[in-house]
Amino acid sequence: MRAALVGLDFGKSDFAASLDELFLLAKSAGAEPVTTVTGKRASPDAALFVGSGKAQEIADAVADLQLDIVIFNHALSPAQQRNLERVLKTRVLDRTSLILDIFAQRAKSHEGKVQVELAQLQHLATRLIRGWTHLERQKGGIGLRGPGETQLETDRRLLGDRVKALRAQLAKLHRQHATQRRARGRNDTFSVSLVGYTNAGKSTVFNAMAKAGVYAANQLFATLDTTSRRVYLGEVGHVVISDTVGFIRELPHQLVAAFRATLEETIHADLLLHVVDAASPVRMEQIEQVNLVLKEIGADHIPQILVWNKIDAAELEPAIEHDEYGRIHRVFVSAKTGAGLDLLRQAIADSLRSSVEARRGARSQILDSQDAHDAHAH
């Protein structure tokens, strides 16, 4: 599918990085970006998002380069999208729909699929206006319409019913996961979650640690479902490591909501390995974006180790770095070459050891106070 990418510069500093990301997103969705049209504006045009001159430039590109789709690096209103499709005479997609599309292609587990469908329906609900989509025609539903209902009311009702059913399914899956987590908790297994910006290399680190053969690809959001493995770390024992969905700037809020359940795994971890693409020029900003999402889901209090990955590409050396309190702050690794992975194992083992000591400390404090209580009673 031949695509044009369109990005408008509203004076934000991350304009170039955000466009590079759109290129990757488009490729991940299976499109072939042929050309990029950029422009500068103070604010979006109400009817077409871009100005009429820019719209003509895009329309010419569509005709000259025989493009099938135009992808905007922004959120478009339903009216803007329709107006643009009329003027450009081709399909128009915005950033939110593109990300939803990738999620729909990638979701593998039952839960992942339910979450993506819910997010898509919620996105559709904002676009459900007269003459837009007729849901019951897709379902071939004669007799589905209630008495006196207009097409729009019927669409809204069907959509509402489906959203309700999906929410119920998710709640059930959620309860099952909580039960599984409790079972794990009883075993006192130390749990480690990999988090990070999309494409940072989480799956590759996970594979290297777990030798699991989890799908790793130079695509955004190759991993949607949480996968967990037990990993043996020598005399300190076992940990459970989980790979999680990648984060991205401007993740559509429907998706943040839908994936909250998946991210629950993250919230209950004892340690977060925050994987960073050390070779990316925008790595500091990506770290910030990830920390923002962690805060949003209430996981910002969990101890975190920054894993600077891809040191082979960034020409850095494997190392462990401590903060001023002597805690491990950063580990430099290459999941691809294996350099520094022994240091990462060591870092996780250290963290496990101090957690066990802290727990033992808490327990002996309780015993001490019990002894004191008993002594007093005698």
Ligand SMILES: Nc1nc2c(ncn2[C@@H]2O[C@H](COP(=O)(O)OP(=O)(O)OP(=O)(O)O)[C@@H](O)[C@H]2O)c(=O)[nH]1
């Ligand atoms: N040069 C180099 N490339 C790496 C390294 N680790 C991962 N990669 C590459 O980076 C790309 C992304 O890796 P993944 O492991 O799929 O990244 P992810 O963070 O799981 O991605 P999402 O599923 O999108 O969240 C792949 O092409 C990997 O081969 C590394 O240490 N060095």
